[in-house]
Amino acid sequence: DVKVTQSSRYLVKRTGEKVFLECVQDMDHENMFWYRQDPGLGLRLIYFSYDVKMKEKGDIPEGYSVSREKKERFSLILESASTNQTSMYLCASSRTGRGYSNQPQHFGDGTRLSIL
């Protein structure tokens, strides 16, 4: 079974702090994704990565950066946290196939981040 592990289930940080969210997958998947989920809006893609050291902006990359130094680990960084970044953050991974979006994505349990 694919396991996608996010480092924290709940996190509380202060405005202006630099925040790191970590995600690790154990199935040697090429693709990894970071989403945020807000009520009534569904999941929105922040960044994705299709290989080590490669990254692509999603729909809402502003205020975020990512790092993928190893294939199994994809980190989301909030450079200077703001209250509007309070949200549920979900990491996912998938195999490369006929276009990354045609492969099932495997999700972590999510990190509920509160910025005070």
Next chain:
Amino acid sequence: KNEVEQSPQNLTAQEGEFITINCSYSVGISALHWLQQHPGGGIVSLFMLSSGKKKHGRLIATINIQEKHSSLHITASHPRDSAVYICAVSANNNDMRFGAGTRLTVKP
């Protein structure tokens, strides 16, 4: 307007009822996904389909490509089916687009 619309937003049913959740989309797609999210956040992929119908246990997913519409059915619903069900599409430009989800509560 969202590219993926789900209805209803919230659904309450009695145990044993037949449930239908609908999804309409406005973009060209290569596949449609149904996902389940339990309280606490974890998301599980239920189905990925590009035509016709798929069945897994008490769950059935159908898609009509011409009408750009999909339905998720649950037969003999049970309280453990209570979750948020999310429709997502793999758009032809390789993007994934997600619906806002349908919150299902099944009462005993």
